[in-house]
Amino acid sequence: MFGLHKREVKGVWVSDMAIYLSREQDVNYCEMLSESLDGNIDSFRKFIQIKYFDGEYFYDHGYRVCKVISSYSQNDVAKCFSLFTQDELKDILWLLEVGLEYYSLSRDEVKKINNVIKQIEVKLNKKDAEN
Numbered sequence: 232m233f234g235l236h237k238r239e240v241k242g243v244w245v246s247d248m249a250i251y252l253s254r255e256q257d258v259n260y261c262e263m264l265s266e267s268l269d270g271n272i273d274s275f276r277k278f279i280q281i282k283y284f285d286g287e288y289f290y291d292h293g294y295r296v297c298k299v300i301s302s303y304s305q306n307d308v309a310k311c312f313s314l315f316t317q318d319e320l321k322d323i324l325w326l327l328e329v330g331l332e333y334y335s336l337s338r339d340e341v342k343k344i345n346n347v348i349k350q351i352e353v354k355l356n357k358k359d360a361e362n
Contacts, residue, residue: 241268243298248288253281267299270307272314275299279322293330300327300347301340308347312354324351 238245240261253260258281266274279296300308300323312320327348331341 240264243268243295245295246288246291249291249295252288256281264295264299268302270303272307272311275311276315276319279319279326290329290333293326293328294334294336295330296323296326297330297334297336297340297344301336301343308350312350317355320351320355324348324355327351 238250238261241264243264245261245264249260253263258277260281263274263278267278278299281292303311311323315323327344330336331344331348336344
């Protein structure tokens with residue numbers, strides 16, 4: 232059964248298990264990833280909210296979140312931050328951190344992700360200070 236559904240979505244590999252688990256939850260993982268890579272913030276919001284992954288699949292999902300964020304312009308990233316809740320920003324932060332830790336990304340992607348992580352941390356600290 233596994234291995235039959237593995238595919239590439241706009242240059243990003245998706246494991247067969249991610250596809251299988253998402254189908255069990257009535258989520259089209261590849262479509263959501265594709266739309267997220269195209270800059271669809273609503274799809275990206277749903278993509279980061281996928282909670283049924285655990286273990287290595289959570290890290291695998293984090294890698295794809297890194298790839299999506301890496302594909303966004305600075306303006307797109309800022310737009311996400313302005314629309315996302317504090318909990319969603321925490322989810323993105325966690326996913327970016329595990330994606331960086333466990334997967335090999337290009338030097339430019341790592342630099343961009345580290346910059347985005349710093350921006351999220353500043354935004355979260357600012358919100359905490361306001362409360």
